[in-house]
Amino acid sequence: MSTTEPAHVTNFLRTIVEDDLKSGKHRTIVTRFPPEPNGYLHIGHAKSICLNFGLARDFGGRCHLRFDDTNPVKEETEYIESIKESVRWLGFEWGEHCYYASDYFEQLYQWAESLIIQGKAYVDDLTADEIRSYRGTLTEPGKESPSRSRTAEENLDLFRRMRAGEFPDGAKVLRARIDMASPNINLRDPVMYRILHAPHPHAGDKWCIYPMYDYAHGQSDAIEGITHSICTLEFEDHKPLYEWFLDNLPVPNRPRQYEFARLNLTYAVMSKRKLLQLVKDGDVTGWDDPRMPTIMGIRRRGFTPEAIRNFCDTIGVGRSDSWIDMSILEESVRQDLNERAPRVMAVLRPLRLVIENYPEGATEDLTIAYHPQRPDLGSRSVPFGRELFIERDDFMEVPPKGFKRLSPGEEIRLRGAYIVKCTGVERDGEGNVTTVRCTYDPETRSGLPGSERKVKGVIHWVSATHAVTAEVRLYDRLFTVPNPSGDDWKELLNPLSVEIVRDCRLEPSLALARPEDRFQFERQGYFCADRVDSQPGAPVFNRTVTLRDSWAKK
Structure with a gap:
């Protein structure tokens, strides 16, 4: 993990961690960054990465990188590798603490069986659309599934047969038996497992049933000994479900969920x-x-x-x-x-400039610093000659008032080099300017004593021969x-x-x-x-x- 960062500005999460350490609630804090590997990370994830890894760094704890890989249909090894690379690029390391929710599938399955035995989970035959219609609305309670009255023995048998691959995708799900009249829709018998006959990028072909995120997430936190499970505000309504599972399972550790505002850019x-x-x-x-x-x-x-x-x-x-x-x-x-960043010269839309009184075939090397305030960055040699390129926008035949670049009869300085004066132009058959002709003052080379005669503007350039x-x-x-x-x-x-x-x-x-x-x-x-x-x-x-x-x- 990066150790060069300064202490971050205090926020409510840092205050919580400080208080927990001072009170002795935790001897060491353990956070986690738990992306689902179904895409590349974005700038919003960077906020979470900096927060979770930063808290662990600043308070002497550790942060786990965990892949919440519960949906093999959308997850790919490419995404896993890109996530690792992104976290490292941001300056953070997880050491030996890289985990996968799929590594806990057997334990999660055994805990699901324990809920079935307690009468707190059941196998449901409703389709996904039927489950949604039975769930109710924010103002109306849900309706119980006909499968809800099955005995623990029946549910255990069906769940084991689901694992054995006896049923096709979508035929059955395992749901938690909580409260179909709860004002929190997340507690209306949420789905815990679904059937997916699909290979998993990390677990291979071992499973054909997969846990839902809401079931796997909190238990993965508990298995890893997470102390502060930090997530964005859209998971605030899921927190009662997070805690319900922890209350009803023999987990080895009791993490606490905290929410913060996501980054909207x-x-x-x-x-x-x-x-x-x-x-x-x-x-x-x-x-x-x-x-x-x-x-x-x-x-x-x-x-x-x-x-x-x-x-x-x-x-x-x-x-x-x-x-x-x-x-x-x-x-x-x-x-x-x-x-x-070193300063260099680049002409994006080149216009040829010829210095008429500069010797043909001659070249001189000008030493130009890379940064005006960073002498430690050094300098480089830039070749200068009779023919140069300047930016097309840096020349106008009929300039507006206040134009401080090159125009007929006017002088400007070439960055790090000489003052030149425009004497004329060359055109193509359509009348477009193809070449600007100038003369230069050899006594005005930058850096030489007495050379800094003031002119109204400075433009960049490159040697046409060496560019x-x-x-x-x-x-x-x-x-x-x-x-x-x-x-x-x-x-x-x-x-x-x-x-x-x-x-x-x-x-x-x-x-x-x-x-x-x-x-x-x-x-x-x-x-x-x-x-x-x-x-x-x-x-x-x-x-x-x-x-x-x-x-x-x-």
């Missing part, structure tokens, strides 16, 4: 079902598409684990649901990368509205969520960029070498975030 969806639909429908390139709010997606985009942990600290832990604006997450990333040609992907928000909900939520996808620019010109040092190396492209934003598509000498860059919040006034 604007311009994103957090439903695994919706994220899976985006993947299956081809709206994104996969679970790790840099536009996705999955941990693997934001990692590929260039977000840092430090920024994510800081973001989770910033938004805090409470019990009131709220929406967190995407700009807060983006600002956490900016702040982190501003401190650590690296690369693909750059300009990512933006996946949706056009803050809360993409409703039946037509996919119609709210942002058609401009990615722009792929394939003829970008980068300074030569970027040819050596390794996957996940992060940079600030000067005046452009923060970028990351793609961890999937970058190759040695041929990097592909993803825009992580712009230098400023471009959505602030939308």
